[in-house]
Amino acid sequence: KAGVTQTPRYLIKTRGQQVTLSCSPISGHRSVSWYQQTPGQGLQFLFEYFSETQRNKGNFPGRFSGRQFSNSRSEMNVSTLELGDSALYLCASRAEVRPGMNTEAFFGQGTRLTVV
Amino acid sequence: GESVGLHLPTLSVQEGDNSIINCAYSNSASDYFIWYKQESGKGPQFIIDIRSNMDKRQGQRVTVLLNKTVKHLSLQIAATQPGDSAVYFCAEIRNAGNMLTFGGGTRLMVKP
Numbered sequence: 001k002a003g004v005t006q007t008p009r010y011l012i013k014t015r016g017q018q019v020t021l022s023c024s025p026i027s028g029h030r031s032v033s034w035y036q037q038t039p040g041q042g043l044q045f046l047f048e049y050f051s052e053t054q055r056n057k058g059n060f061p062g063r064f065s066g067r068q069f070s071n072s073r074s075e076m077n078v079s080t081l082e083l084g085d086s087a088l089y090l091c092a093s094r095a096e097v098r099p100g101m102n103t104e105a106f107f108g109q110g111t112r113l114t115v116v
Numbered sequence: 117g118e119s120v121g122l123h124l125p126t127l128s129v130q131e132g133d134n135s136i137i138n139c140a141y142s143n144s145a146s147d148y149f150i151w152y153k154q155e156s157g158k159g160p161q162f163i164i165d166i167r168s169n170m171d172k173r174q175g176q177r178v179t180v181l182l183n184k185t186v187k188h189l190s191l192q193i194a195a196t197q198p199g200d201s202a203v204y205f206c207a208e209i210r211n212a213g214n215m216l217t218f219g220g221g222t223r224l225m226v227k228p
Contacts, residue, residue: 004159006159031214033214033215033216035216035218042218042219042220042221043160043205043207043216043218043221044218045215045216045217048214048215050214055214056214056215058215090159090160092216094214104150104162104165105150105162105216106162107152107159107160107161107162108159109157109158109159110158110159
């Protein structure tokens with residue numbers, strides 16, 4: 001069974017540009033979450049999608065957005081990039097055995113975004 | 117604000133010794149906890165989880181202990197190996213939600 005796949009692995013962008021990152025969850029997993037990892041702030045939750053709907057959102061500005069497709073694949077977009085957006089962006093997928101039951105989240109390798 | 121944190125940023129152990137990594141949480145409503153291992157250049161890897169109705173869970177060479185009275189979580193690694201060198205994170209999920217809140221991480225260094 002393939003794991004969580006994130007593309008691309010590395011990106012270099014210029015301030016002011018926008019970027020789209022992609023995540024393919026484990027087959028059968030309908031919950032996809034995104035996290036930002038930086039040395040200073042650690043791992044911070046961005047948002048979570050389930051069945052094409054955003055179910056939870058972290059404390060990030062509106063420049064950070066996402067969506068989920070009918071096949072559970074997800075994308076996140078960051079517009080008007082700032083230097084501080086440089087980070088490792090991680091995607092995690094979870095199987096929801098039944099509503100409200102917590103299950104482990106499996107992470108992809110991440111996309112390393114560098115804003116210059 | 118409420119958060120999940122770690123006592124020690126770096127832990128250095130001798131190969132073959134047991135390692136104990138600690139984590140404190142502040143939300144008594146948290147009902148699910150996970151330990152992750154992250155190696156350089158990789159995403160976090162699931163190690164073991166525990167639900168709030170348990171106080172101990174064992175895996176292969178790893179044991180997680182949960183003390184709800186003092187809101188403390190620990191990860192014990194038996195016979196630590198060089199391959200265990202990584203950063204370890206604890207994470208919590210609150211109230212059957214879907215958002216992981218991570219601690220700051222502890223770097224485990226295994227000396228041969």
